[in-house]
Amino acid sequence: MKLEEGLSKEWDSKVATLVEAAGVATPSEAALSALLEDAEPSEGDAERRERRLGSQLARLEALNVAGMLAAATEGGGRGASLQARLDQAIGAGAALTARLRRCEALARGAPDAVHARSGAARADANARALLAELEEIYRWLEAPPLRDLDSLPEVALNTAEGRARALAAGEALRVALRAEVTAPAARRRLAAVRERLRRLARAKEQLAAALARHLNNALIHLGNEAAHEARPHRHHAELLPYAPFMRWLKDMDEKAFEALARVYAGTWARVYEREVRVACEAARAAPDAADRHLDEVLGLVEALCNAEQDFCAHFFYLDVDVKGDSGDGERSEKSDGAGEGPRRGGAGAETRRFMAELFPSLEQELVALVGHIERHDPYGAMRALACAGRRVLGDGGAGAGGRGADRAVAERLAALPDAVKAAARRPKCGVLPFVGELEELSAACERIFAAGGRRADLDRWYATLAGGMVHAIEHAEHPRTPRAVVHMENYHRLHAALSALRVPALEALRRECRARYAEALRLYVTQYFGRPLERLAQFFEGVAEAVAGGVREEEVCYRAAFSKHELRRVLALYPAAEVRRSLHRLYRTVEKHLSEEGGLLQVVWRAMQEEFIAQHAALGARIAACYPAAGLALPLTTQDILDAFSDIARDH
Secondary structure: OHHHHHHHHHHHHHHHHHHHHHOOOHHHHHHHHHHHOOOOOOOOOHHHHHHHHHHHHHHHHHHHHHHHHHHHHHOHHHHHHHHHHHHHHHHHHHHHHHHHHHHHHHHHHOOOOHHHHOHHHHHHHHHHHHHHHHHHHHHHHOOHHHOOHHHHHHOOOOOHHHHHHHHHHHHHHHHHHHHOOOOOHHHHOOHHHHHHHHHHHHHHHHHHHHHHHHHHHHHHHHHHHHHHOOOOOHHHHHHHHHHHHHHHHHHHOHHHHHHHHHHHHHHHHHHHHHHHHHHHHHHHHOOOOHHHHHHHHHHHHHHHHHHHHHHHHHHOOOOEOHHHOOOOOOOOEOOOOOOOOOOOOOOOHHHHHHHHHHOOOHHHHHHHHHHHHHHHOOOHHHHHHHHHHHHHHHHHHHHHHHHHHHHHHHHHHHHHHHHHHHHHOOOOOOOOHHHHHHHHHHHHHHHHHHHHOOHHHHHHHHHHHHHHHHHHHHOOOOOOOOHHHHHHHHHHHHHHHHHHHOOHHHHHHHHHHHHHHHHHHHHHHHHHOOOOOHHHHHHHHHHHHHHHOOOOHHHHHHOHHHOHHHHHHHHOOOOHHHHHHHHHHHHHHHHHHOOOOOOOHHHHHHHHHHHHHHHHHHHHHHHHHHOOOOOOOOOOOHHHHHHHHHHHHHHO
């Protein structure tokens, strides 16, 4: 518009100059102004504007001719001048016309030119847009793997080539059908698109059915073979090539996927149940080394569980949100705790559920085996927990066995009073059962925990249990066994057990047991050996009192109560044969009191021998001091006593 206005103003200026030079009358000037006035300033069509300007130019030319005729009638001089001016005006008009043509050419070449919106241009643009839309739909619904949908159900899945073709077609179907949700609504309203999507959906169902049928047959066939062959995990290698198809089914046909997962779990649950049961029965039937057999069973279970968890996590895409995949093959893990992928030891809820279905009776079998071991081995639970801990946690798994040891110690401490009561019903008390259990417990704990850095725990367990045993022995009683014998035998055995451990932390407790044993032995010898030469001992007690009262030892014999004659009478009461018989009776009494498991009969008999010799030496010394010239002597010499004790011990 600005260009047109500029041209109009320039033309008006030139015409006005010509009219003024020609001397045209005022009415003609007014008419010329009205003629040049832009009556349609808002008109935007260039062609119409050109036609209007052409019409105005013709009218101006008519006015010019009229002016020239008027000038010619007025005089020749002015006519020549007017002719010159007209020639000048014609040249200016030609220049103006050329300039107008150039402006029109520039207007036609501009991008936003009006002529670009012509019918031909719009038709071309629409055709190009339609072609781009058709190409986009073709790429969406006519991917190369989808060109032969009818033959997809007949693809041979038992060959690598067939599996590759089926997988490519399945992935193309998945991408096409999932893209339907995000496709523009106008595109989805097209009849051809709707028909194609229906055909793709049918093809998806047919492919899913073919995959499910083939995999179901493969699972059943491999399960039947596994039930009759000892080829563990052979099916893993044969099924892994089908893992991408299980991922596709989990995304596109979840019902078929769940059915296949149930078939797998049910088939191999029976296989593994039989395998674990056979191993547990073999362990229960083993006559010894139950912990070793338990370790073998746990090793088998560990291998089975780890292999199955790794396989199932990859084959069934457990704990993987396949529907959240971007389609580029990345695994999008379900957020179950840390949000990481399926891995051993960090399995998600779906993996744990699947493993529970795959091994439904595993816990029951292991609990029964541990119960059997515990019934035949007092420390079986501790061994089992330690063994299981090592299997699960490696060398740091002794903590599980440590909890078993804590429980074992607590159970033994609680059972001490009942063990004392049970021992009171036996003919002899003997060594209380729990004293021997310390030796068994220490042997088991040393074998299980000594190499695992549990020294502090071992010392704590030993000290706790041994301290409880000392308290129980101190308060133990038996109706037919002297209390001193109960203490002597049990403190002696407990001292031996603590000494065998060679644990510095138990040194104080070991010394206490040794002192209590020695005191019990002394009390028993004093009480039951007493004084075999009782009348003679009483005689010399009187002598000792007289000497203590101020009588000289060599003058005691002059007293009637302690005369030589009285001494001979007392000595005559203890002939050698009678002394031997009394020693025989004493030996039988000691043998009746002591138990075989205590092993202290010879120790006690030797202590009595030493006591007899000490008493015999004391009496002999008193006779020598008080009756030096009487020629009196005890009925037995020291050698006779030694021989008598040896003969009695040998005879019995």
